[in-house]
Amino acid sequence: MTFDGRRSVTMILAVTGAFGLAAVAGPGDAMAGTGAAVAPRAAALTGTWRTAREIPGTAALNTGDAEAKSVSCASAGNCTAGGWYTDSRGAPQAFIVNRIKGTWQTAIKVPGTFGPNKYYSRLDTVSCASAGNCSAGGFYVNSNGNQAFVVDEVDGVWHRAIEVPGSAALNSGGYAELTSVSCSTPGNCTAGGFYLAGTTSYQAFVVSEVNGTWQPAIRVPGIVSPPAGGHVGPTAQVTSVSCASAGNCSVGGSYYDSVNIQAFVGSQVNGVWRKAVKVPGTATLNKGDAQVNSVSCGSAGNCSAGGWYTDSRGYEQLMVVDEVNGAWQPAIEVPGSAALNKGDFAQISSVSCASAGNCSAGGWYMDTGSLSAPVVVSEVNGTWQPAIRVPGIEALDQHVFGSVESVSCSSAGNCSAGGWYADSAFAVSEVNGTWYNAIEVPGVATLDNGSGGWISSMSCASARRCSAAGTYTDSFSHRQVFVVNKA
Numbered sequence: 001m002t003f004d005g006r007r008s009v010t011m012i013l014a015v016t017g018a019f020g021l022a023a024v025a026g027p028g029d030a031m032a033g034t035g036a037a038v039a040p041r042a043a044a045l046t047g048t049w050r051t052a053r054e055i056p057g058t059a060a061l062n063t064g065d066a067e068a069k070s071v072s073c074a075s076a077g078n079c080t081a082g083g084w085y086t087d088s089r090g091a092p093q094a095f096i097v098n099r100i101k102g103t104w105q106t107a108i109k110v111p112g113t114f115g116p117n118k119y120y121s122r123l124d125t126v127s128c129a130s131a132g133n134c135s136a137g138g139f140y141v142n143s144n145g146n147q148a149f150v151v152d153e154v155d156g157v158w159h160r161a162i163e164v165p166g167s168a169a170l171n172s173g174g175y176a177e178l179t180s181v182s183c184s185t186p187g188n189c190t191a192g193g194f195y196l197a198g199t200t201s202y203q204a205f206v207v208s209e210v211n212g213t214w215q216p217a218i219r220v221p222g223i224v225s226p227p228a229g230g231h232v233g234p235t236a237q238v239t240s241v242s243c244a245s246a247g248n249c250s251v252g253g254s255y256y257d258s259v260n261i262q263a264f265v266g267s268q269v270n271g272v273w274r275k276a277v278k279v280p281g282t283a284t285l286n287k288g289d290a291q292v293n294s295v296s297c298g299s300a301g302n303c304s305a306g307g308w309y310t311d312s313r314g315y316e317q318l319m320v321v322d323e324v325n326g327a328w329q330p331a332i333e334v335p336g337s338a339a340l341n342k343g344d345f346a347q348i349s350s351v352s353c354a355s356a357g358n359c360s361a362g363g364w365y366m367d368t369g370s371l372s373a374p375v376v377v378s379e380v381n382g383t384w385q386p387a388i389r390v391p392g393i394e395a396l397d398q399h400v401f402g403s404v405e406s407v408s409c410s411s412a413g414n415c416s417a418g419g420w421y422a423d424s425a426f427a428v429s430e431v432n433g434t435w436y437n438a439i440e441v442p443g444v445a446t447l448d449n450g451s452g453g454w455i456s457s458m459s460c461a462s463a464r465r466c467s468a469a470g471t472y473t474d475s476f477s478h479r480q481v482f483v484v485n486k487a
Contacts, residue, residue, distance in 0.1 A: 045429075045432075046436050046464075047429065047465070048486065049485075050442065050443075052447060053482060054447065054480055055068065055095075055107050056104050056105065056106045058095065058097075058480065061087070061093070061095060061107060062478075063090070064090060066095075066479055067456070068082075068470055068481040069123060069138075069456060070456075070457045070469070071468060071469040072127045073459040073465075073467050074128035074461070075130070076461040076462055077461075078098075078099060078101065078131035079099040080096065080128050080134045081469040081483060082097065082110070083122075083469070083471075093109055093110075094109065094140070095107045095109060096110050096123060098153075098156075099467060100131075100132075100156075108158070110136070110158070111159065112149075112161035112162065113151075113161045117143055118141070119142065121138065121140035121149070122139055124138040124139070124179055125191070126181065127182050127189060128153075129185050129187075130186055132153060132156035133154060133155065133183075134152070134183065135150060135209065136150070137149055137164070138177065139176065145175055146174065146175045146176055146177060147164075147168070148163065148164040148167050148176040148177055148178040149161045149164065150164055150178060164178060164217050165217060166216030167195060170195045170217060170219065171195040171196060172197055172198060173196025176205075177194060178191050178207075179237065179240075180240045180241040181241060182241045182249060184244065185245075185246050187211050188208075188210060188246035189208070189209040190241050190243050190249040190251075191208075192238025192251050193205055194234045200227040200228045201227050202234040202235045203223070204223050204236045204253050205218060205219055206238060206241070206268070208249075208268070208271070210246075210247075220236075220266055220273070220276050221273050222264075222274075223266070223276045225256045226256060226258050236256060237253050237254060237255075238251050239253040239291065239293055240294045240305070241295065242297040242303060244298070244299050245300050247269075247270050248269060248270065249268040249297070250267050251267075251276070252292030252294070254289075254290070254291040260290075262279075262282065262286070263286075263291050263307055263309065263319070263331075264277060264292065265279055265292060265295070265323070265328050267301070267326065269301070279328070280328050280331060281329075281330030281331040281332065282309055284330075285317075285333065288309075288310030289309075290307065290309035291307045291308060293308070293347060293350070294306050294307070294348065294349065294350045294351040296351045296353040297353060298356040298359065301325050302322075302353075302357065303322070304321070304351050305320065305323075305351060306318070306319065306350070306363070307347065308346060308347040314344065315341075315343070315345075315346075316346045317337065317346055318347065318377075320332060320334055320348060320351070320377075322357070324356075332384065334387045335377070335384050336385075336386030336387045337375070337387045340367075340373075340387060341365040341366055342366055342368045342370075343365070343367070345364075345365075345372065347364060348361050348362070349362060349403065350363070350404065352407045352409040352415060353379075354411045357381050357383075358379060358409075360378045360379070360407050360409050362390075362404025362405075362407045363403065363404055364403035364419075367400055369399060369400070373402065374393055374419055374426075374438075375389055376390055376428070376430070376435055378415075378430065378433065378435075380412075390435070391428065391437050391438065392428070392436075393421060396423070396424075396438060396440055401421055402419055404417050405454060405457075406456060408458045408460040408466065410460040410461065410465075413430060413432050414430060414463035415429070416428070416429045416430070416458055416466045418441070418458045419454060423440070423452065424441065425440070425441040425455045425472070426438045426439065427439060427468065427484075427486070441468070444470070444472055444482065449475045453482070454472075455468045455469070455470040457469045466485070467483060468483070468484050468485075468486075469481065469482070
């Protein structure tokens, strides 16, 4: 959940949110896709996306809508994905599913998130440090309201979810959620989210796992958000966490300063949190609201973040900001984005850094037709290059309508990204610094009967080995979840 109340109406219409492991092999894991054609030379460079398939086991679980939220691959063929589905009572429930040695297993309810006094739940985020060693989180609802949870997989076995330690004392207003987690080594992770202190004062929190034990959550140092005023939704929150090594992480998000929503960044150094700060440079750039949506660290103290700010006309503009050797630099408008963006909505939604100063990001802007258009931009040796519209998107959609939702980089200049366009889900690859033409994700059109779908999360273990998770709409107008692999 992010503060995004002014997001494009076209985006909202296309992507509307709602509220035992047995091996299952399927054609999606072994067959080449039958979707949009890719030139042989390009396919040889970018890899081949196989056919998307419904996540095994979710048909038996889901009686209404479902959504895939996050995927993380620790190594080629070893990934975890999660999200939520609707149970027989009509309530959302958190699910998790593993891919082991190239085969997606059967999805299961997240252990510990259901039962007496646990009414419903949702998984928002997952991160894997090594094959079979992952952490995930989200929220569940009990008689005291929304509670944040974390859950660990240890040596291939999912343990019972627990309420984030210390969050009950913070969450006096009864609404907390864990929104992002990052694991650098097994048992050493950091996560963040938000909680409600009192009745209207949202605050951002962080929590760390050290050698397999989750420590008490704390409010993000330096960030205090007063009561919400007229804003809807969380007015302070961690939206993204990235850890380069155990105890060395960065976070980004937003907070309310009594007038506007402001973007913040913060760093953890050797296990100790420094005071978070308003994103440097936004005092000059930002004339209204701003937010960091995504953070990624190439090495300890060298990270990049992306999001948006509001210019003097009240229009959203694309923003990136770098941390260099432990110091956050002034944020900048994404180079070239002003020439692209013709409307009042634009955001960087995802950033991924393969090494210090070598990152790629994606999001969307408004084109001349007042439709959201997908955008990618790369940073090379510390310098952000001009943003470009996703190549080849016109061949998929003549109206250039869509968004990049997730980016993952396995090495400098070698990344994959995914999102949606008017008709379905797309994927696009960057190889040696060059973005190739986007393709429709093979198989999604068959799953969704032309009703639309999107990739929400992408994770690449290597340039040619990626997995993505997404959502499509079936013939009964219910949302179902899919996974797709690149090899």
